[in-house]
Amino acid sequence: MADCTFCGIVAGDLPAAEVLREEHVVAFLDTRPVFKGHVLLAPRTHVVTLPELPPDLGVPFLAAAQRLGDAVVEALGAQGSFMAVNNVVSQSVPHLHLHVVPRTKGDGLRGFFWPRTRYDDDEERAAYAARLRAALGAALE
Template sequence: MSHEDCLFCGIVEGTIPSVRVAEDERTVSFMDINPATEGHVLVIPRAHSKDLLEIAPEDLAACAVAAQQMAGRAVDVLGASGVNLLNCCGASAWQTVYHFHFHVVPRYDDDRDQLTLPWIPTPGDPDQIAETGARLRGDEA
């Protein structure tokens, strides 16, 4: 299903220009026009789905495989020393284009000052972690 006002649907349809690097029957991978690092690629499903909560499992799996392939190319072709795979689901998680996508961001030894983690890892409260885990499992209190 295509959505006329969706930027990424336009890229899939070819009505919006992009630099494609790979595609198959379920996915399209193309260069991000606002790259975090050299080789930053977006991987999207051809079928429109708003986000991680809406995407069909088959399309999610195909996007994951395509993202893995793009990560491998970043290492093999561009000499990246690592890769970040990022999905943003919802405005509070920084989603700005509402068509599911993975960011495949190659990382290089000299880019540590350019990109940082979005949070500072600090130890959590063990009791709260256990309680939240129980809630996510569906355990009754």
């Protein structure tokens, strides 16, 4: 897409501090990192959200994410990583991208505030589960 920042990076038309360029994915440093070494992994094909990622690109995308998770530990001395994908909400660039953020204990990142709610009863909980199973085309065995 002509107006997509990440498509511009993939095409080589926009500058980026790339860390990985493969047949199906490109990874580069975030320009506003949570911590130094914060990497964004994007498929070369323009898709907006993870549910839109074609199945044949899932394996290369996830394999690259695994390698990047190892790389931030090995290269940066991190103890681990935080990986996240935003779909539409909080997605600053409408092109699928996975954040790989190096983490160390005591780094100050407290995670996210996850508001909690409750189901009214077991019947409501079962109804939600059934709706999700139907959407997935899944049955319990």
